[in-house]
Amino acid sequence: MRRLSAVSVVTSFRSYISALMGAIAALAFAASANAGVQSLDSIQAAAEQFVRSSLPEKSPKHFITAGNLDPRLRLDQCASPLEAFSQGTGLNTGRMTIGVRCPSAAPWTIYVPVTVEAEVSVLVLRRPLARRSRVELADVEPQVRRMPGRASIFVNDVATLQGHRLKRSLPVGTALTVDMLQPDVLVRRGQQVTLIAANGSVQIRAQGQALTEGAVDERVRVQNVSSLKVVEGVVESDGVVRVGL
Structure with a gap:
C-alpha cells in the first residue's frame, strides 16, 4: 500500500x-x-385560531387547516401579536380566506386560505329526488360524515324538513344542507286567498286574488276582489294573508 x-x-x-x-x-x-x-407557521396558526374562535363553544368536532404559504415569503418579524380578520364572507363555507396582519411600526398583511371540515351527524338521501320534492322520513337516513363547512349548515333533524321542498334535484347519497331547502309556497299568483285585517278584538275578512307568490312569513301583493284595491300583506298560512288596517 x-x-x-x-x-x-x-x-x-x-x-x-x-x-x-x-x-x-x-x-x-x-x-x-x-x-x-416572521415564521410562516405562526401566520398559519393565527389564521386557524381566528376561525376556531368563531365557532360555538358547544359545537361538533371541526378540522381547521390553513393552506401552505410560499416558502420564499420573507416578512419582517412582527414586534406585536399578529391580528387575524375575515373579509366578511365565507365563514360558513368549507373554504375561506383569512387576513393576517402585523400592526407594528413596519406593518404588513397577508391572506391565508383556510379549509374547515366538520364531523357531523347529517341526513343523507336514500334515493334521488327531483326539484320541488318534499323530503319524507323514508327518503333519508342519518349518517356521521366528515363534511366541508361548519356543522350548522347541515340538516340533522327531520323536523327541519317539514314545510320545505328541495330547491333543486339531488342524487342519492347527498348530505342535506339548509341551503338546499326552501319553504313551501303557500300562496300562488292568481290564487284566491282570504285577507285578514285585525285591530285589537276587531277582525275583518275579505276575499282577494294573489298578484305574487310567497311562502309563510313572506310578503305578497293581493287585490281585494270587492274594492279592486291592491294591498300588501304577510302569508300566514295556506291561502291566508294578513294585512294591516
Whole structure:
C-alpha cells in the first residue's frame, strides 16, 4: 500500500478545514438572515385560531387547516401579536380566506386560505329526488360524515324538513344542507286567498286574488276582489294573508 506523503496529508486536512468553515459560515448566514423573519407557521396558526374562535363553544368536532404559504415569503418579524380578520364572507363555507396582519411600526398583511371540515351527524338521501320534492322520513337516513363547512349548515333533524321542498334535484347519497331547502309556497299568483285585517278584538275578512307568490312569513301583493284595491300583506298560512288596517 502506497503511503501518503506529509504534504498530501496536510493539503487534505486544510481542504477539509476549509470546507467545514464554509459550511459553518453558510449556516450562520442563514440563521442571521432568518432571525428577523416572521415564521410562516405562526401566520398559519393565527389564521386557524381566528376561525376556531368563531365557532360555538358547544359545537361538533371541526378540522381547521390553513393552506401552505410560499416558502420564499420573507416578512419582517412582527414586534406585536399578529391580528387575524375575515373579509366578511365565507365563514360558513368549507373554504375561506383569512387576513393576517402585523400592526407594528413596519406593518404588513397577508391572506391565508383556510379549509374547515366538520364531523357531523347529517341526513343523507336514500334515493334521488327531483326539484320541488318534499323530503319524507323514508327518503333519508342519518349518517356521521366528515363534511366541508361548519356543522350548522347541515340538516340533522327531520323536523327541519317539514314545510320545505328541495330547491333543486339531488342524487342519492347527498348530505342535506339548509341551503338546499326552501319553504313551501303557500300562496300562488292568481290564487284566491282570504285577507285578514285585525285591530285589537276587531277582525275583518275579505276575499282577494294573489298578484305574487310567497311562502309563510313572506310578503305578497293581493287585490281585494270587492274594492279592486291592491294591498300588501304577510302569508300566514295556506291561502291566508294578513294585512294591516
